[in-house]
Amino acid sequence: MSILEVRQAVFSYPGARPVLDGLTLSLEEGTIAAILGPNGAGKSTLLDICLGWKQPDRGAVFMAGKPLSDWSRGERGRMISLVPQRENVRFDFTVTEYVLLGRAPHLRPLEAPGRRDRAIAREALIAAGIAGLADRSVTTLSGGEYQLMLIARSLAQQPSLLLLDEPASQLDPGHQLRVMRLLKKLSRKGITVLLTSHSPHTAAFVADTIHLLKAGRFRFSGRPREALTERNLRAVYGVPFKVGWNRGIFSCTWDGVL
Amino acid sequence: MRGASASALLLLVLLLVLTAAGSVFLGRYPAPGFVSAGTLAHDPIAQRLVLSIRLPRIVMGILLGFSLAAAGTVFQMIFANPLVEPGFLGVSQGAAFGAASTIVALAPSPAVVETGALLFALAGLALSWLLARLIRYGGWILRLVLAGIAVSALFSAGIGLVKLAADPRNQLPEITFWLLGGLWGVAWRDVLFVAPPVIVGLAVVTLLRWKLNVLSLDDRVAHALGSAPGRERALLLFAATMATAAAVSVSGLIGWAGLMVPHAARRVFGTDASRSLPASLLMGAIYILLCDDLARTVLPAEIPLGILTAVIGACAFIALMIARRTERGG
Amino acid sequence: MRRILLIVSVIAGVWVHSAFAAPGPYSVTDTLGRSVSFQRIPERIVIAGRATLLLVDAVYLFPGIAQRVVGVGGTDQGLGDFLPLIDRGAGAKLRFSNSVGPEQLAAVRPDLVILKSYLKAQLGDSLEKIGIPVLYLDLESPEKFYADVQTLGRLFQQPERAHFIQDWYRSRVDAVARATAAAEKPSVLVVQYNARDGTNAFTVPPAGWIQTVTTETAGGVAVWKDAGPGDGWKKVGLEQLSAWNPRYVFVISYGKPSGPIAEDIRNSGSLAGAIAGFPSDFYSWDQADTRWILGLEWMAVTLHPELFPGLDMRGEVREFFTRLYGIDESTLSREILPRLEDAFARR
Numbered sequence: 001m002s003i004l005e006v007r008q009a010v011f012s013y014p015g016a017r018p019v020l021d022g023l024t025l026s027l028e029e030g031t032i033a034a035i036l037g038p039n040g041a042g043k044s045t046l047l048d049i050c051l052g053w054k055q056p057d058r059g060a061v062f063m064a065g066k067p068l069s070d071w072s073r074g075e076r077g078r079m080i081s082l083v084p085q086r087e088n089v090r091f092d093f094t095v096t097e098y099v100l101l102g103r104a105p106h107l108r109p110l111e112a113p114g115r116r117d118r119a120i121a122r123e124a125l126i127a128a129g130i131a132g133l134a135d136r137s138v139t140t141l142s143g144g145e146y147q148l149m150l151i152a153r154s155l156a157q158q159p160s161l162l163l164l165d166e167p168a169s170q171l172d173p174g175h176q177l178r179v180m181r182l183l184k185k186l187s188r189k190g191i192t193v194l195l196t197s198h199s200p201h202t203a204a205f206v207a208d209t210i211h212l213l214k215a216g217r218f219r220f221s222g223r224p225r226e227a228l229t230e231r232n233l234r235a236v237y238g239v240p241f242k243v244g245w246n247r248g249i250f251s252c253t254w255d256g257v258l
Numbered sequence: 259m260r261g262a263s264a265s266a267l268l269l270l271v272l273l274l275v276l277t278a279a280g281s282v283f284l285g286r287y288p289a290p291g292f293v294s295a296g297t298l299a300h301d302p303i304a305q306r307l308v309l310s311i312r313l314p315r316i317v318m319g320i321l322l323g324f325s326l327a328a329a330g331t332v333f334q335m336i337f338a339n340p341l342v343e344p345g346f347l348g349v350s351q352g353a354a355f356g357a358a359s360t361i362v363a364l365a366p367s368p369a370v371v372e373t374g375a376l377l378f379a380l381a382g383l384a385l386s387w388l389l390a391r392l393i394r395y396g397g398w399i400l401r402l403v404l405a406g407i408a409v410s411a412l413f414s415a416g417i418g419l420v421k422l423a424a425d426p427r428n429q430l431p432e433i434t435f436w437l438l439g440g441l442w443g444v445a446w447r448d449v450l451f452v453a454p455p456v457i458v459g460l461a462v463v464t465l466l467r468w469k470l471n472v473l474s475l476d477d478r479v480a481h482a483l484g485s486a487p488g489r490e491r492a493l494l495l496f497a498a499t500m501a502t503a504a505a506v507s508v509s510g511l512i513g514w515a516g517l518m519v520p521h522a523a524r525r526v527f528g529t530d531a532s533r534s535l536p537a538s539l540l541m542g543a544i545y546i547l548l549c550d551d552l553a554r555t556v557l558p559a560e561i562p563l564g565i566l567t568a569v570i571g572a573c574a575f576i577a578l579m580i581a582r583r584t585e586r587g588g
Numbered sequence: 589m590r591r592i593l594l595i596v597s598v599i600a601g602v603w604v605h606s607a608f609a610a611p612g613p614y615s616v617t618d619t620l621g622r623s624v625s626f627q628r629i630p631e632r633i634v635i636a637g638r639a640t641l642l643l644v645d646a647v648y649l650f651p652g653i654a655q656r657v658v659g660v661g662g663t664d665q666g667l668g669d670f671l672p673l674i675d676r677g678a679g680a681k682l683r684f685s686n687s688v689g690p691e692q693l694a695a696v697r698p699d700l701v702i703l704k705s706y707l708k709a710q711l712g713d714s715l716e717k718i719g720i721p722v723l724y725l726d727l728e729s730p731e732k733f734y735a736d737v738q739t740l741g742r743l744f745q746q747p748e749r750a751h752f753i754q755d756w757y758r759s760r761v762d763a764v765a766r767a768t769a770a771a772e773k774p775s776v777l778v779v780q781y782n783a784r785d786g787t788n789a790f791t792v793p794p795a796g797w798i799q800t801v802t803t804e805t806a807g808g809v810a811v812w813k814d815a816g817p818g819d820g821w822k823k824v825g826l827e828q829l830s831a832w833n834p835r836y837v838f839v840i841s842y843g844k845p846s847g848p849i850a851e852d853i854r855n856s857g858s859l860a861g862a863i864a865g866f867p868s869d870f871y872s873w874d875q876a877d878t879r880w881i882l883g884l885e886w887m888a889v890t891l892h893p894e895l896f897p898g899l900d901m902r903g904e905v906r907e908f909f910t911r912l913y914g915i916d917e918s919t920l921s922r923e924i925l926p927r928l929e930d931a932f933a934r935r
Contacts, residue, residue, distance in 0.1 A: 053481050077484025087476055090338035091529040097471070104472050105484030112468035112532050157483070286691040303694055303718055310717035311690060368709050425794070425820040431638065432710070435687075442689060443710050445717070558692040559685040 002065075003029045003161055003192050004080075009049055009059035010216075011042075019045050020056065021216030027161070032183060032193040034203035037213035038237055043196035044085075046213070047163050050194065051082055063161075077105025081159035083150045085166045092137040095149055099124055102156035117156075124155035127185075129178060144175035151182065162186065164195040168202045180206040200228055204250035212236045224250060266527070270540040274320070277547045281316050282308060284551050286558065310445070318444045318508060319550045320543040321456045323515065325505040327542020328463050329498035330516030331523065331535050335474040336491050337399055344502045344516040347402065347495075348409030352382025353506045355413040358420040358433045368443065371436070372451060372507045378413070379503035383496070385409045398477075398488070439510035439564025441550055448508045459501030463535070466494060470531040512546070512564045514571025519545055521578060616742045619705050619726040619735065626721070629745055630700035634659040634693055636684045637707045641665060641871060642727050645878040646736060647702065648674045649753055649912055650744045659684060659696050666843020670870035673923060674913050690714035700743075728876045729798055730761065753912065757881050761805060764888045767895045768807025774891060776808035777834035778866070778874060780821060781841060781849050790829060791821035798876045806887035807895070808836065826858055836891060837863045840874050847930040864890065867931030869905075869924045882908055886931060902932050 006025040012018040019042040027033055035043050048054040049061060052068050061068040063079060071079070081102070102124070103117040113121075125131045128148045133141065141149060147170055154162055164183075168176045183193050183206050197203050203210050203224070210227040212220040213236075220232045228250060233241040240255035283292045287307055298304050329344030345353070356378025360371045389405035390398070417437075424430040463470075472480055473491050480487040506512065523538040549566040615625040633656050635643045640661030647653055654675040659682035663671040672678040682696060690711060693701060698720060703712050705724040712722045723743065726732040734754050741750020778799045782789045792812035793799045803810045811832040815822050837859055839850045846865030854863045866874050866883065873883030885904055889896045902925070909915040909924060 048478070051478070051482055053478050073484045073486060077482065080482070082479065082482035084476070084479060087479060088338070091335070091474060091524075093471070093529045097528070097530045101472055101475065101483065104469075107468075109469075110465045286689065287695045289695065303697075303720075306718045307691065307694060311714055423820070430820060431686075443714055445713070554689055554691065558689070559687040560689045 001029050002026045003063070004050060004194070005062040006046075006049065006056075007059050007062065009046075009056040009061070011045060011049060011054065011056045018057075018216050020049070022059070023213075023217050025211065025218070027192050027194060029160075029192050030187060030190045031208045032187045032195070032206055033209045033211065034207035035194070035196045035211045035213050036198065036200060036203050036236065037196075039198065041213045042216060043198075043213060044165055047082065047165055047194070047196060050163060051080060052076055074105050077157070079159055080161045080163065081154040081157040083147075083154050083162065083164040083167060085169060087150065089138050092139045095125070095130070095133045095136050095138060095141070095152075096121060098138050098149060099153045099156050102153035105157060120158070121152075121156045124152040127155055128152035128182065143170045144172060147171055147175070147179065151179065155186075159191065161192045161194065164193070166196055166198065168197060168199055176202060200233065200252055201250060204228055228252070230255075264533075267533070267536055267540070270537060270544070274540050274544050274547075277544050278316055278320065281319075281547050281551050282312055284555055285312060286555060290555060314446045314449050315441050315444045315550065315554075316547065317449050318441055318452065318505075319546045321449070321452055322441075322505040322509050322512065323519075323543030323546035324460055324539045325456050325501040325542075326512060326516040326546070327519040327523070327538040328460055328535060329502040330542075331520040331531065331538040332463055332470060332494050332498040333516075334520050335470050335531060336495060337403070338474055339399075339403075340521065341517070342403075343513065344498060345506065345511070345513075346410065347386040347406035347499070348382030348413060349379045349499055349503055350382075350506065350511055350513075351410040351413035351417070352385075353379035353503060354437055354511055355416045355420070356381075357436050357507070357510070358417050358424075361432050361436070362420050362424045362429050368445075368448065369451070372448065375507035376455075376503055379507060380500070382409055382413060383499050383503070435562060436510040437564075438562030439512040439567070440553065440560060440562045441509055442554070442560045444508065452504045452508050455504035456501045459497040459499075459504070460539070462497035463494060463501070464539070466490075467535040468530075468532045470494065470535065471529075474531075510562075510564060512567050514567050514575070515542055515545055518571040518574050518578075522574070525578075614742070614745070616723065616739055618724045618739055619732065620708065620724045622724070624721050624723055626700075626743075629656070629743070630698075630721075631656050632696070632698045633657045633700045633702065634682075634684075634696060634698040635702045636661045636688055636693060637703045637711055638686050639704045641670070642875070642877050643702055643704065643725055644671065645674075645871075646725060646727055646733075647740060649737070649878060650740060650746050650749055651914060653744060658682060658698065659693075661686060661688070665871050667845070667868060667870050667927070673870075673915055673919060690718065694718050694720060730757070730801060730880075733757070733876075733880075756912070760881055760885060764807070764884060764896075765805050768805070768888065768892055771807050771892055771895060773807050773809045774835040775811045775832065776803050776836045776838065776887075776891065777811050777829065777832060777861075778803060778838045778840065779812070779824075779829070781839050781853065790824050790826070792824055793821060798880055799874050802874075802880060802884040803887060806884055807892050808887065829859060834861050837861050838866045838874075838887070838890075839863065840866045840872055841868075842872055842875075845927070845930075846872065865930055867928055869927045878912070879908075901928075905931075 004027040006023060009020050009023045010018055011020040023046065035046065037043055045054065049056055052061070063071055063076070068076065099121045100113045100117060103113050103120065107113065125134055128151050130145060130148045130152060133145060133149070138149065147167065167179055171179065180202060187193055207224060209221060210224050211218045212227060212232055219236060220227050225245065228243060230241050230243045233243065233252065241252050242255040243252045285293065287293065287304060288297065293304055298308065326344060333342045333344050334340055353375040356374040356376070357371050360374030364370050386402065386405040386409045389408060390401040393401040393404060421430060421433060424433055469490060472483055472485055473487055473494065477487045519542040520538050523534045523541050527533040527537040549570060550563055553561045553563045553566055613625060613627050615623050617623050635647060635657065636659065641663045644660055644663055647657070654677060660671065661684045663669055675681070684692070693715060701715055701720055701722050703722055703724055705726045708724060712724065715722050725736045725739070727736050737750050737753050741747050778793065780791045782791065792815050795813045800810045800813060811834050815824060839846050839853060841849050846868060850863050850865035853859060866872055867886055871877050871879060873879045873886060882904060885899060886901060889899045889901060905925070905928060906920060909920055910917070
């Protein structure tokens with residue numbers, strides 16, 4: 001069952017060429033999809049459109065078969081969650097307080113989080129593996145801890161669809177692995193995941209489907225083995241690659257001498 | 259960092275009650291200091307003094323402290339800036355301009371002056387808002403800040419013009435006293451004038467205090483969490499401003515309370531607005547009451563309240579900045 | 589026969605006594621039209637707030653009042669404190685600042701507070717709420733002055749004195765007005781000069797103030813009347829002053845002797861016309877203080893000396909302070925006359 005569908009979306013910023021030019025995407029429930037593409041290809045914009053934060057100039061987004069605009073804010077918030085790449089933190093909330101913010105769509109307008117919400121937030125911290133940071137101030141976290149906290153906040157939101165904007169970009173390889181494992185665990189529980197990345201490695205490791213985005217459209221879509229060929233990567237990134245599959249683990253480097 | 263618990267909030271409530279009670283007995287009659295219960299029981303002048311002069315002043319001080327501190331918290335969280343004061347969107351200068359104009363142009367009856375101040379305070383906010391929509395660059399925060407600065411500057415210039423036309427024997431001192439801020443001459447009628455907008459505004463802000471946390475996040479994230487950040491922020495800003503404008507129209511410009519008290523509240527109670535906002539409210543009221551007690555007791559003449567809150571507030575600010583652990587502000 | 593004499597003298601005594609006895613309750617209407625009632629003449633009067641020197645000088649026109657006044661605001665405009673000259677007990681009186689609060693005044697337990705009319709909202713209302721009677725005076729024009737003198741006369745139960753004062757002023761004003769009615773009126777500029785804050789500033793009073801009335805009555809044309817709207821002193825530049833080109837320039841200085849300032853302006857050559865300092869003993873004679881009558885006479889005799897051959901300013905000053913304030917000759921010669929040599933010098 002398709003949990004999210006983008007049909008022929010066209011989007012351009014004022015006075016610029018279209019960033020998305022007739023893009024179509026369908027997410028199957030419980031799968032992990034990764035979008036790869038060069039910088040400025042429109043990956044973040046695509047996430048904004050999936051989130052309902054930006055409206056496509058043409059085309060539409062459908063959530064569980066209904067147009068996204070037909071869902072109320074609260075319903076959308078309970079279904080879709082975003083883990084941004086970066087966030088401006090201006091106040092020193094505690095990690096727990098910050099994760100609790102994820103409960104917002106489940107609360108009535110004047111309601112504040114209650115005991116059940118706190119329990120859910122605690123579970124989210126445990127699932128993300130950062131239960132020990134519960135009382136720390138968010139301004140004292142390292143980049144990796146911070147990313148895990150953002151994921152915990154999204155987990156507290158209990159979404160059906162999790163959007164992640166370049167989740168691995170700020171992380172060291174150890175933390176990258178932790179995040180990817182967590183995403184796999186979520187997918188097994190039935191949560192759909194859509195992530196963007198400019199790292200073919202992480203995409204290959206975690207995704208069921210990979211979409212290669214270039215010039216506003218998906219050039220190639222498919223399982224990692226099919227999508228991540230030297231020809232495709234060269235077409236998307238514009239540089240030659242050397243690709244290898246070693247016992248099911250993907251690796252690629254640039255081809256040629258510097 | 260764990261904030262202080264809910265019982266600490268109760269302690270603040272108790273402190274406020276005690277301060278208010280003490281303020282009732284404090285003054286310059288019959289001598290500088292506390293009036294004894296015996297005197298109060300037997301002296302009709304003392305009784306009338308307490309009922310008609312001190313009590314309305316104390317209630318007004320509490321409402322003022324509530325408004326400035328709560329509004330300060332709201333503004334600082336929404337603008338993610340520890341240096342904003344509730345009046346900076348043209349509200350303070352608008353109120354001052356409104357008061358000055360009515361003092362000079364019409365008979366300076368207090369009700370007229372207050373109405374003029376309130377109208378122009380809200381006009382200042384409206385102008386800032388409209389102007390921000392016309393600005394073409396920068397994020398919405400930057401637009402509002404720029405618009406607020408511009409509108410405040412215009413009103414400030416207007417005040418200068420009004421002062422030039424004012425009669426220096428009675429109108430100019432009145433304007434100056436209004437600009438310096440003070441609660442002298444506050445009557446029950448003023449309290450009744452101010453109470454409804456203050457109570458409504460503060461009710462809105464207090465009920466939505468947890469939402470304030472969500473609204474302090476990036477727009478996109480707030481949206482993802484199911485908020486309509488633009489609309490909800492507008493509602494909170496308007497409610498906070500309404501309370502502030504009403505209080506300020508009677509008391510004149512009182513600075514620093516809206517800046518300092520939210521900082522102190524966050525320091526002690528944590529950033530979570532569901533605690534720091536009520537704490538701000540209570541601390542603000544206590545602060546204003548204490549300053550006003552000084553203003554009317556220390557010297558035979560009235561010290562303008564705004565001067566005291568500025569001096570004490572600035573010193574506290576300096577102390578806060580020098581203190582070892584600094585808050586990471588915007 | 590003796591018995592009849594006894595009865596008649598008893599009756600006469602009672603009648604005489606009742607005529608001089610303390611009056612019963614009475615009420616007074618002040619400048620704001622408010623009626624204030626009194627059981628007896630107030631014995632603890634406070635004159636406070638702003639512009640108290642105007643109020644004090646008006647109140648002390650009535651003899652025997654000094655001991656009823658327990659506290660006053662400022663009576664020193666910068667040239668010295670005038671109060672000790674009219675009140676022997678000045679040193680024992682309570683002094684208040686301009687922005688005194690109602691509680692502080694209440695602590696003195698006054699039975700009457702006299703205030704300037706514009707302090708009603710700021711101070712008067714609070715006092716009334718506590719139950720302290722307040723009386724408002726205006727004094728800012730001759731007509732208001734006469735009305736306020738009547739009010740004070742009624743307050744102190746001295747109607748004859750009030751009439752005496754009013755006649756004193758009225759007769760002098762009428763004499764001056766009559767004499768100058770047909771005369772050719774020279775242009776006059778009354779200007780304040782402030783050499784503070786670096787820049788030299790000339791300011792003129794608004795058209796509605798007493799300076800305009802006295803100048804015109806004294807037979808001059810008040811050139812500054814069209815200086816623009818507004819209720820306060822207005823800055824004017826040298827260009828405007830030259831454009832007016834007044835024949836006479838009277839320089840006011842509050843708080844400093846005006847003679848040297850007039851001298852400076854004369855020497856600087858920036859203004860044509862005859863430049864003189866407005867006389868001031870403790871207070872300048874231009875403002876709405878009781879001395880306005882002296883200011884009027886001085887202007888009349890300066891502008892039209894030939895119309896007032898018998899007007900001797902020294903004599904007028906002597907009469908003013910001795911008859912209206914009961915100041916004795918030695919104090920007058922010691923404290924007041926030396927400050928006025930400039931004023932007499934033009935004669």
